[in-house]
Amino acid sequence: MAEYINLDPQYSASVESFFNSSPxxxxxxxxxIPEKDFNVAGKGSAEVKNLLKRxxxxxxxxxxxxxxxYEAEINVAAHSRGGKMxxxxxxxxxxxxxxxxxxxIKDIAQAMQPGFSTADDLVREMGFGAGLxxxxxxxxxxxxxxxxxxxxxxxxxxxxxxx
Amino acid sequence: xxxxxKDFCEAIRGHNLTPAxxxxxxxxxxxxxxxxxxxxxxxxxPNQAWITIMKHLNTIAVASMTGVxxxxxxxGNVPEAPVIEKxxxxxxxxVSSGLPTFDIAGILYKLLGx
Numbered sequence: 001m002a003e004y005i006n007l008d009p010q011y012s013a014s015v016e017s018f019f020n021s022s023p024x025x026x027x028x029x030x031x032x033i034p035e036k037d038f039n040v041a042g043k044g045s046a047e048v049k050n051l052l053k054r055x056x057x058x059x060x061x062x063x064x065x066x067x068x069x070y071e072a073e074i075n076v077a078a079h080s081r082g083g084k085m086x087x088x089x090x091x092x093x094x095x096x097x098x099x100x101x102x103x104x105i106k107d108i109a110q111a112m113q114p115g116f117s118t119a120d121d122l123v124r125e126m127g128f129g130a131g132l133x134x135x136x137x138x139x140x141x142x143x144x145x146x147x148x149x150x151x152x153x154x155x156x157x158x159x160x161x162x163x
Numbered sequence: 164x165x166x167x168x169k170d171f172c173e174a175i176r177g178h179n180l181t182p183a184x185x186x187x188x189x190x191x192x193x194x195x196x197x198x199x200x201x202x203x204x205x206x207x208x209p210n211q212a213w214i215t216i217m218k219h220l221n222t223i224a225v226a227s228m229t230g231v232x233x234x235x236x237x238x239g240n241v242p243e244a245p246v247i248e249k250x251x252x253x254x255x256x257x258v259s260s261g262l263p264t265f266d267i268a269g270i271l272y273k274l275l276g277x
Contacts, residue, residue: 042224049228059209059230066228067204127217132201139205 002108004146011142011161018093018159025088025095027051033076033083033098038126041077044085045069048096051089057162064140065094065160071133072098072156078123080154093142097157105148112138112146165190166274168233168256171212174274175267177235177260180247184256189232194271196264200225207231214267218242220249227253237264 031044049066076083076098083100105111112134119129138144141158148154168189195207196214207213209230218240226234233256241259250257260267
């Protein structure tokens with residue numbers, strides 16, 4: 001099982017205490033992401049964005065959550081056999097995880113490289129496949145963890161703090 | 164320096180495909196030019212126009228997630244009706260111009276006094 005973790009050092013204590021205390025989410029949303037359906041992919045992110053907007057979250061934070069979650073949804077639709085997105089909203093942060101049905105990532109370090117892509121022609125025709133999805137998720141999140149084993153499923157989760 | 168979308172639209176001989184959205188309410192400080200959606204999501208800013216030839220439905224989601232207020236379709240590209248409907252839902256203004264991307268970006272650059 002290969003793993004990639006990125007953490008903004010200013011949030012290391014907050015992330016640790018979040019996982020240690022395992023609090024209950026204020027709101028949880030779950031969405032199914034079907035394989036290769038680029039009209040459905042994005043619905044989860046749009047709902048989450050609308051929810052956070054109603055909660056009065058800062059527009060710049062909103063933008064970061066929307067971009068990171070949309071990229072992740074597109075990744076599940078483009079590269080897996082489908083999966084789901086689970087969003088948990090807490091007082092101070094949002095935690096979103098994406099679990100797919102495989103086939104897993106061959107080389108995580110390579111997948112994290114900006115410009116590296118395994119997207120097929122269909123995905124590229126849609127304007128995706130620039131190899132910037134994972135780097136964009138890393139850039140816009142305060143903590144991210146990508147876990148995968150080739151032949152198994154992939155799990156991506158990230159946290160974005162509201163302040 | 165800012166430029167009003169209505170003035171910019173006139174300068175590029177553009178046509179507002181979403182007339183329900185008031186172009187005068189949108190101020191621009193620049194533009195982002197790209198046809199790769201993740202590139203736009205990684206780099207475009209909320210006060211910029213997005214100039215592209217991509218007219219797929221996903222462009223609306225990208226604009227909405229990124230906070231880009233207007234998509235300018237260059238070289239006379241016009242998206243299909245469902246795309247325009249989606250844009251109205253998401254309050255993303257759509258403009259089509261017959262000019263190529265280079266000219267549209269150049270005109271904006273000049274108008275902004277850059």
